[in-house]
Amino acid sequence: MSATGTVRPCAARDIGTWDLTxxxxxxxYGVAGAAAAVEAATEGAEVLVLExxxxxxxxxxxxxxxxxxGGGTALQKACGFDDSPEAMSAFLMAAMGPGADxxxxxxxCEGSVAHFDWLVECGVPFKPVxxxxxxxxxxxxxxLMYSGGENAHPFDEIAQPAPRGHLPQMSxxxxxxxxxxxxxxxxxxxxxxRLGVKxxxxxxxxxxxxxxxxxxxxxxARTYGQRVTVRARRGVVLASGSFTYNEDMLAxxxxxxxxxxxxxxxxxxGLAVRLAQALGAGIAHMDACEVAIHMDPQYLIxxxxxxxxxxxxxxxxxxxxRIGQAALYKQxxxxxxxxxxxxxxxxxxxxxxxxxxxxQPKWVCESAAELASEMGLPPGALEATLEVYNRHxxxxxxxxxxxxxxxxxxxxxxxGAVDLRGMTSGFALGGLTTSTDSEVLHVNGEPIPGLFAAxxxxxxxAAWGYAxxxxxxxxxxxxxxxxxxxxxA
Amino acid sequence: MSATGTVRPCAARDIGTWDLTxxxxxxxYGVAGAAAAVEAATEGAEVLVLExxxxxxxxxxxxxxxxxxGGGTALQKACGFDDSPEAMSAFLMAAMGPGADxxxxxxxCEGSVAHFDWLVECGVPFKPVxxxxxxxxxxxxxxLMYSGGENAHPFDEIAQPAPRGHLPQMSxxxxxxxxxxxxxxxxxxxxxxRLGVKxxxxxxxxxxxxxxxxxxxxxxARTYGQRVTVRARRGVVLASGSFTYNEDMLAxxxxxxxxxxxxxxxxxxGLAVRLAQALGAGIAHMDACEVAIHMDPQYLIxxxxxxxxxxxxxxxxxxxxRIGQAALYKQxxxxxxxxxxxxxxxxxxxxxxxxxxxxQPKWVCESAAELASEMGLPPGALEATLEVYNRHxxxxxxxxxxxxxxxxxxxxxxxGAVDLRGMTSGFALGGLTTSTDSEVLHVNGEPIPGLFAAxxxxxxxAAWGYAxxxxxxxxxxxxxxxxxxxxxA
Numbered sequence: 002m003s004a005t006g007t008v009r010p011c012a013a014r015d016i017g018t019w020d021l022t023x024x025x026x027x028x029x030y031g032v033a034g035a036a037a038a039v040e041a042a043t044e045g046a047e048v049l050v051l052e053x054x055x056x057x058x059x060x061x062x063x064x065x066x067x068x069x070x071g072g073g074t075a076l077q078k079a080c081g082f083d084d085s086p087e088a089m090s091a092f093l094m095a096a097m098g099p100g101a102d103x104x105x106x107x108x109x110c111e112g113s114v115a116h117f118d119w120l121v122e123c124g125v126p127f128k129p130v131x132x133x134x135x136x137x138x139x140x141x142x143x144x145l146m147y148s149g150g151e152n153a154h155p156f157d158e159i160a161q162p163a164p165r166g167h168l169p170q171m172s173x174x175x176x177x178x179x180x181x182x183x184x185x186x187x188x189x190x191x192x193x194x195r196l197g198v199k200x201x202x203x204x205x206x207x208x209x210x211x212x213x214x215x216x217x218x219x220x221x222a223r224t225y226g227q228r229v230t231v232r233a234r235r236g237v238v239l240a241s242g243s244f245t246y247n248e249d250m251l252a253x254x255x256x257x258x259x260x261x262x263x264x265x266x267x268x269x270x271g272l273a274v275r276l277a278q279a280l281g282a283g284i285a286h287m288d289a290c291e292v293a294i295h296m297d298p299q300y301l302i303x304x305x306x307x308x309x310x311x312x313x314x315x316x317x318x319x320x321x322x323r324i325g326q327a328a329l330y331k332q333x334x335x336x337x338x339x340x341x342x343x344x345x346x347x348x349x350x351x352x353x354x355x356x357x358x359x360x361q362p363k364w365v366c367e368s369a370a371e372l373a374s375e376m377g378l379p380p381g382a383l384e385a386t387l388e389v390y391n392r393h394x395x396x397x398x399x400x401x402x403x404x405x406x407x408x409x410x411x412x413x414x415x416x417g418a419v420d421l422r423g424m425t426s427g428f429a430l431g432g433l434t435t436s437t438d439s440e441v442l443h444v445n446g447e448p449i450p451g452l453f454a455a456x457x458x459x460x461x462x463a464a465w466g467y468a469x470x471x472x473x474x475x476x477x478x479x480x481x482x483x484x485x486x487x488x489x490a
Numbered sequence: 491m492s493a494t495g496t497v498r499p500c501a502a503r504d505i506g507t508w509d510l511t512x513x514x515x516x517x518x519y520g521v522a523g524a525a526a527a528v529e530a531a532t533e534g535a536e537v538l539v540l541e542x543x544x545x546x547x548x549x550x551x552x553x554x555x556x557x558x559x560g561g562g563t564a565l566q567k568a569c570g571f572d573d574s575p576e577a578m579s580a581f582l583m584a585a586m587g588p589g590a591d592x593x594x595x596x597x598x599c600e601g602s603v604a605h606f607d608w609l610v611e612c613g614v615p616f617k618p619v620x621x622x623x624x625x626x627x628x629x630x631x632x633x634l635m636y637s638g639g640e641n642a643h644p645f646d647e648i649a650q651p652a653p654r655g656h657l658p659q660m661s662x663x664x665x666x667x668x669x670x671x672x673x674x675x676x677x678x679x680x681x682x683x684r685l686g687v688k689x690x691x692x693x694x695x696x697x698x699x700x701x702x703x704x705x706x707x708x709x710x711a712r713t714y715g716q717r718v719t720v721r722a723r724r725g726v727v728l729a730s731g732s733f734t735y736n737e738d739m740l741a742x743x744x745x746x747x748x749x750x751x752x753x754x755x756x757x758x759x760g761l762a763v764r765l766a767q768a769l770g771a772g773i774a775h776m777d778a779c780e781v782a783i784h785m786d787p788q789y790l791i792x793x794x795x796x797x798x799x800x801x802x803x804x805x806x807x808x809x810x811x812r813i814g815q816a817a818l819y820k821q822x823x824x825x826x827x828x829x830x831x832x833x834x835x836x837x838x839x840x841x842x843x844x845x846x847x848x849x850q851p852k853w854v855c856e857s858a859a860e861l862a863s864e865m866g867l868p869p870g871a872l873e874a875t876l877e878v879y880n881r882h883x884x885x886x887x888x889x890x891x892x893x894x895x896x897x898x899x900x901x902x903x904x905x906g907a908v909d910l911r912g913m914t915s916g917f918a919l920g921g922l923t924t925s926t927d928s929e930v931l932h933v934n935g936e937p938i939p940g941l942f943a944a945x946x947x948x949x950x951x952a953a954w955g956y957a958x959x960x961x962x963x964x965x966x967x968x969x970x971x972x973x974x975x976x977x978x979a
Contacts, residue, residue, distance in 0.1 A: 008934045009770070100745030249935075253774035253923065256589030256953065278933045279770040281498070285742035288777035310890050312801045331820040379889035381881060385874035392870060400868035401799050434742065444767045445497045446738075464745065 008275045010211040011221050019219065019232040023049035023199070025487040026220055026233040028206040028273060029241030031059020032182075032473050033456025035189040036480030037238045037487070039123065042196035044488035046235060050198060051222050053205035053241070053268055057190045058183070060242060060266045060428075060457070061473055065138050066181015067148050068477065069462075069470030071165035072110055074117040079129035080145045084163035086110040091160035092151055093462060097471070100286060100464035108437040109462055109478055116478050117167065124188030126170040135298035137321060137469075138181075140353030142170045149468025150320035154403035166470045185473060204229065209237065209276050209452070217280070217451035236451050236487030239441070240480060243457035244271025245428040254287035255429050257329055262426035264293060265457075269428070273458035277433050280452065283444040285460035287431030291467045292325035295424040296338060297354035302408050303347060304340030305390055306421070308332040311373060311383030313390070316402040322467050329425045337376060338419040339383070341412040360424070362417030372416050387412060430467065432459040439483035453487045455480040497764045499700040500710050508708065508721040512538035512688070514976040515709055515722040517695040517762060518730030520548020521671075521962050522945025524678040525969030526727045526976070528612065531685035533977035535724060539687060540711050542694035542730070542757055546679045547672070549731060549754045549917075549946070550962055554627050555670015556637050557966065558951075558959030560654035561599055563606040568618035569634045573652035575599040580649035581640055582951060586960070589775060589953035597926040598951055598967055605967050606656065613677030615659040624787035626810060626958075627670075629842030631659045638957025639809035643892035655959045674962060693718065698726065698765050698941070706769070706940035725940050725976030728930070729969060732946035733760025734917040743776035744918050746818055751915035753782060754946075758917070762947040766922050769941065772933040774949035776920030780956045781814035784913040785827060786843035791897050792836060793829030794879055795910070797821040800862060800872030802879070805891040811956050818914045826865060827908040828872070830901040849913070851906030861905050876901060919956065921948040928972035942976045944969040 025041040027034045030052035041048045050057075071077060072086040090110040094101050121127065132139035132146045139146055148166025150156050169184035193200075203224055210219035210230070219232040244250040245265040251258050263269070274284060294301075298321045305313050306324060315327045328336045338360075340348070345362070352359055366372040373383035391411040393400055399409045433441050433454050440448035455461075461475035514530040516523045519541035530537045539546075560566060561575040579599040583590050610616065621628035621635045628635055637655025639645055658673035682689075692713055699708035699719070708721040733739040734754040740747050752758070763773060783790075787810045794802050795813060804816045817825045827849075829837070834851070841848055855861040862872040880900040882889055888898045922930050922943050929937035930948075944950075950964035 009932070098745065099748075100741055252589055253772070253949075254776070256587065259589075275933045278767070278772065281768040281770065283742070283767065284773070287743070310802075313799075381878040382890055385878050389870040389874050401871055443498070444764045460742075 033480035034240035037484030040484035064182035067470030294325035522969035523729035526973030529973035553671035556959030
């Protein structure tokens with residue numbers, strides 16, 4: 002990986018003087034770091050956050066802002082939805098797997114209502130309006146959405162559906178700077194500052210410092226070319242993100258993301274993961290990735306998504322991230338959207354998505370056979386798919402993939418096809434194994450003393466599947482636990 | 491994982507006396523350990539192999555015995571096949587990915603001819619007869635087979651096909667004890683013994699012993715309840731297999747294998763991987779698995795393999811392990827084989843497979859619609875698949891998936907379907923990251939001094955895809971390099 006050798010720990014006895022000292026030292030000022038800082042400070046700890054970028058925010062501040070919460074949050078209730086920790090847990094165990102971590106999901110679902118209240122107490126604004134349209138994000142500043150396919154096959158039969166994508170109210174959606182993620186991060190950082198948390202920017206953690214007995218007691222960082230030694234009296238929290246921008250780690254663990262656009266910030270170089278691995282920490286689910294498909298669900302849901310054999314493979318009314326994952330992992334990233342004129346027109350009218358997500362058909366033909374030929378599909382395949390789809394669609398049915406009846410309509414007349422081949426991007430979901438108290442776990446299963454982690458440097462609630470909001474959700478939830486555990490260590 | 495804490499290294503200064511000493515200590519007497527032992531002894535090292543089972547062999551001795559070799563081996567030539575390291579490398583880079591390790595594959599292909607000669611010198615017998623029938627294994631003691639789909643789409647267009655599955659000649663195939671893997675292992679172990687290699691059985695390596703500077707200098711093992719300390723003057727070779735039987739590791743890395751039959755030996759508990767991880771070793775491709783589908787290719791190739799939407803998804807004439815992988819990873823292990831009476835009859839006549847691989851149809855019906863209904867498939871889907879398949883099959887074509895013309899024939903009259911749902915098993919392919927000289931690599935990319943590894947404890951030439959023989963192949967090839975590197979350390 003890195004040839005510098007700096008990921009090896011530094012022995013405490015080799016630290017001459019500590020330049021800085023705090024009770025809890027947090028690496029990374031994204032959502033997990035901010036949540037850890039607030040909670041550690043609330044516990045009475047003196048907290049220092051080291052952030053390699055020039056300011057707080059991390060990937061979180063640039064994200065859409067979904068926080069996956071449920072079980073009956075105040076926002077869900079205000080929007081008229083019932084939910085329970087049991088329904089939330091049943092959904093997550095099914096949708097975040099295979100391999101979903103039952104202990105983490107259980108803790109997360111049990112604590113979700115209180116976690117929402119905590120976010121509100123920190124000043125995160127949520128507008129109690131539900132957005133029910135198919136979309137990646139709400140049209141404006143609505144606060145609640147389905148963000149994981151809860152109300153679509155097969156999950157609608159596994160658990161009572163409820164929308165769980167909680168969105169901080171955006172002051173100006175279109176600038177990005179004031180998007181949902183920013184409106185989550187700003188109050189968290191302001192809360193941290195009120196509680197006395199200190200931050201150092203342009204300061205990159207490069208090494209962990211370890212006592213002879215193996216306890217992590219500080220970090221070595223670099224700021225403007227200078228080495229800074231930072232003592233942590235109680236604990237170190239690693240919260241510096243995923244390995245999405247580390248090509249060697251992608252090649253070793255998640256090669257399907259190689260050469261794809263990363264949906265993170267370039268600081269996500271996997272350093273936190275490797276720093277802890279050098280102490281014997283375990284890692285998990287390193288092959289898993291969030292995958293976005295670059296198309297507005299308003300279009301996807303009205304058409305059929307097919308692979309390069311002209312076959313449908315997923316109900317188009319599910320969470321679009323599931324379509325993206327299925328496309329990248331199971332269909333070799335070779336997919337198309339086929340839609341008729343009426344469908345395109347309806348989608349265009351309904352869409353609130355930016356133009357970049359409203360891809361236009363690359364091919365338009367009078368017949369399915371012509372279209373398949375233009376698209377380069379094997380003769381007869383798309384035609385058969387459409388024939389079967391349309392036959393059942395006459396009765397509003399989709400026995401093949403169980404798209405909900407309201408979205409099922411025969412596709413007639415001139416047909417268009419959008420080229421979705423390669424139109425995916427994503428970020429890595431795997432990372433360090435941690436306990437439900439956010440202790441970093443050695444491969445022998447025991448906590449590494451003094452070391453805590455949260456956010457996308459860790460394997461969280463998403464083991465393979467994903468829902469929008471799972472990262473800001475488990476990052477903030479287990480980030481708080483990391484801060485609390487470190488403060489009490 | 492294990493709660494015992496024993497995977498942490500032991501400090502050399504805490505070893506009172508060394509019970510045993512050798513230049514090179516090898517953990518595991520399967521194919522990688524045997525190859526390492528022979529090569530280290532050839533280099534003049536005093537070698538001690540510690541094997542936890544009651545005798546040598548490991549998973550290798552129970553395996554079918556394929557060794558994936560090529561580039562123009564004497565056996566390939568004797569059977570009339572041309573091959574080159576370039577063609578072999580082009581195939582492996584395509585078939586072992588995504589994420590295939592170019593450096594390892596290059597070294598492997600360049601050294602393949604010499605490695606075959608070395609096996610012959612060690613006394614491994616190969617009968618220079620090619621077996622050309624579709625099968626998991628040859629009918630009798632033939633020595634060469636296609637074992638990776640080299641002569642099927644898409645690989646036949648990526649590289650000049652050549653059969654590369656080299657099989658030690660079996661003295662009695664039906665007993666298992668004298669199968670190909672046994673006939674590989676026996677001469678290797680005999681060669682090791684001739685070279686003075688010592689072995690201790692019922693001796694399980696439990697800890698690595700590490701000098702203060704990080705160099706691995708021995709192991710702590712357990713034999714009949716007694717702790718044994720074993721000093722390695724030059725190096726330790728980890729060759730004790732995969733993590734296929736470690737449920738925690740499967741849950742963290744390869745959850746699709748959970749609750750599936752493992753195709754390995756139960757000693758494959760991932761201990762070697764965790765022992766090295768505790769020293770900061772990197773791991774790679776932990777999600778990858780070899781997957782067998784429990785059906786004779788003579789049947790598969792004559793029919794169509796469909797998922798639970800009645801769709802074909804792979805050319806049925808490819809390596810059956812690719813069908814297994816596609817079924818488990820991409821079709822949720824929900825697949826069926828559909829075949830007509832003539833196809834079943836031809837397959838039955840041609841098959842040399844044991845009965846357990848000649849599954850009988852669970853459903854037989856006069857029409858495709860009846861069959862689909864009996865199978866519980868969505869109405870119309872299988873019928874459409876068959877209609878398209880048959881239409882092109884009239885002309886010997888398969889434009890959908892490019893099955894070779896000789897195997898394409900319309901499926902007519904009464905149709906039968908074999909239930910292949912869940913009929914897969916496999917073993918894990920991921921493991922430690924190693925250099926092309928079989929040094930175990932720290933997550934910082936540097937070798938861990940004194941520590942070497944090979945076989946399925948390491949990530950080898952198969953990053954996701956697989957070919958029969960890749961494990962005995964890279965296990966023996968990089969096992970030799972591990973032994974050589976350790977002897978020279």
